[in-house]
Amino acid sequence: MRTGTFKSDPTVTAVSLDAKPATVEIQDCLDTSGYRLVYAKDKRSVPGSGGGRHLSTATATRYPDGRWLINYGATHRDQPC
Known part of the structure; x- marks a missing residue:
């Protein structure tokens, strides 16, 4: 099981x-x-x-019904931050 705190502070x-x-x-x-x-x-x-600390990227797309959904995401373990 997982324990502890996962921290995230995304930027557009x-x-x-x-x-x-x-x-x-x-x-x-x-x-x-x-x-x-x-x-x-x-x-x-x-x-x-x-x-550890790693770069992560994502793309959100606005669908015809007005919702924004993440349609792509990746964690780049070879790129620490």
């Missing part, structure tokens, strides 16, 4: 409202340094499951 990096469909690019530095995978039975940390 690009807006394309005139595009069909309209899109917004989002960037974040996901901080999982305090978020751990542990064994449910005794709460020991699972080896190799330590967190």
Whole structure:
């Protein structure tokens, strides 16, 4: 199971409202340094499951009914932040 705190503070990096469909690019530095995978039975940390800080990107698209939904997202573990 997971325990701890997952931190996120996303920022909009690009807006394309005139595009069909309209899109917004989002960037974040996901901080999982305090978020751990542990064994449910005794709460020991699972080896190799330590967190860190990594760049994450996403694209939100506005659908015809007016909803904004994330249609793409990726965590770039090779790009610390």
